[in-house]
Amino acid sequence: MQSLQELLKTHEQDIQAFAPADATELESYRIKYLGAKGIVKQVFGEMKNVPVEQKKDAGQLLNAFKQLAEAKYEAFAHLQSSNKKADKAVDMTLPGTPLPTGTRHPLRMVENQIISIFEKIGFSVATGPEIEDDWHNFTSLNMPEHHPARDMQDTFYVSQNPDWVLRTHTSSVQARIMEQGHLPVRVICPGRVYRNETISARAHCFFHQCEGLYIDKNVSFADLKQTLYYFVTEMFGPDTKVRFRPSYFPFTEPSAEMDISCTVCGGSGCSLCKHTGWVEILGCGMVHPNMLRNFGIDPEVYSGFAFGMGVERITQIKYQVNDLRLYSQNDIRFLKQFQSI
Numbered sequence: 386m387q388s389l390q391e392l393l394k395t396h397e398q399d400i401q402a403f404a405p406a407d408a409t410e411l412e413s414y415r416i417k418y419l420g421a422k423g424i425v426k427q428v429f430g431e432m433k434n435v436p437v438e439q440k441k442d443a444g445q446l447l448n449a450f451k452q453l454a455e456a457k458y459e460a461f462a463h464l465q466s467s468n469k470k471a472d473k474a475v476d477m478t479l480p481g482t483p484l485p486t487g488t489r490h491p492l493r494m495v496e497n498q499i500i501s502i503f504e505k506i507g508f509s510v511a512t513g514p515e516i517e518d519d520w521h522n523f524t525s526l527n528m529p530e531h532h533p534a535r536d537m538q539d540t541f542y543v544s545q546n547p548d549w550v551l552r553t554h555t556s557s558v559q560a561r562i563m564e565q566g567h568l569p570v571r572v573i574c575p576g577r578v579y580r581n582e583t584i585s586a587r588a589h590c591f592f593h594q595c596e597g598l599y600i601d602k603n604v605s606f607a608d609l610k611q612t613l614y615y616f617v618t619e620m621f622g623p624d625t626k627v628r629f630r631p632s633y634f635p636f637t638e639p640s641a642e643m644d645i646s647c648t649v650c651g652g653s654g655c656s657l658c659k660h661t662g663w664v665e666i667l668g669c670g671m672v673h674p675n676m677l678r679n680f681g682i683d684p685e686v687y688s689g690f691a692f693g694m695g696v697e698r699i700t701q702i703k704y705q706v707n708d709l710r711l712y713s714q715n716d717i718r719f720l721k722q723f724q725s726i
């Protein structure tokens with residue numbers, strides 16, 4: 386007990402005399418007295434050598450010592466905190482930390498490119514709903530119920546209403562525009578479409594299309610060809626060749642599909658063009674008279690052309706993306722590659 390008292394006394398004198406000048410001295414004090422291996426811990430360790438009958442007094446002495454050591458530290462704690470504040474002070478002259486910014490999605494970039502190419506020749510943008518009714522998605526487009534062409538587009542139906550579908554193509558927007566009855570019409574209709582397809586590298590249950598519609602007096606197939614030729618040379622470069630193949634769509638007559646010369650191999654044959662030198666990029670045709678009649682437009686007075694292209698397809702050709710799933714996986718390594726476009 387006595388040796389403990391003596392030990393504490395010398396430490397107490399040191400503590401009382403202690404007056405730190407800065408945070409470093411205060412920190413050395415903290416480590417020396419209050420740290421995990423500090424003196425306070427050590428002297429408490431002496432308790433085991435104190436005889437039982439003196440333990441109570443020894444406990445009081447030790448506690449008083451501990452409080453003294455702590456109080457001293459507290460008295461100078463402002464050194465610590467003021468120093469911390471200085472650490473946190475903002476130096477307004479330093480350059481800021483750059484935040485990485487996001488980029489547009491490649492499909493959106495290509496959609497914007499398509500829009501601006503058509504805007505230059507007087508097309509404006511029109512949109513329609515993704516949940517569509519049977520009339521706008523099929524029937525008014527000359528595809529009545531039981532028409533075999535409906536089979537080409539495996540459809541998602543909306544359970545709340547048997548008449549509703551997730552639109553299978555942006556041609557539904559054509560119907561909505563014609564219904565408004567403002568002629569002439571020159572619109573481009575970008576948007577998302579849905580089909581009940583198993584997801585793979587080549588098919589997806591949703592994708593994007595861009596529809597075009599032009600109705601006026603005296604619109605001819607030559608206008609259609611020239612408009613689309615203008616589009617591909619703007620999109621893929623002036624050397625791009627085009628060819629039209631006869632095709633069938635219920636809402637156009639005649640109908641065609643347009644191919645462009647392969648932008649990867651230039652025609653010599655590669656996997657993109659399946660060694661044919663040509664890649665298909667869109668469907669098109671002259672608006673079917675039945676469709677005009679469905680919206681009260683006289684086919685003897687007005688004629689028009691329409692076309693529909695897949696935005697994924699254009700992007701695939703332009704940037705050689707070989708797996709459709711990449712567009713919706715949100716993999717930053719893929720998305721970042723389009724930063725500079």
Ligand code: DAH
Pocket residue numbers: 553554555556596597634636637667668669670691692693694
């Ligand atoms: N709607 C068609 C499809 O999804 C594409 C299409 C073909 C649109 C010919 C048109 C057109 O406007 O004239 O397969």
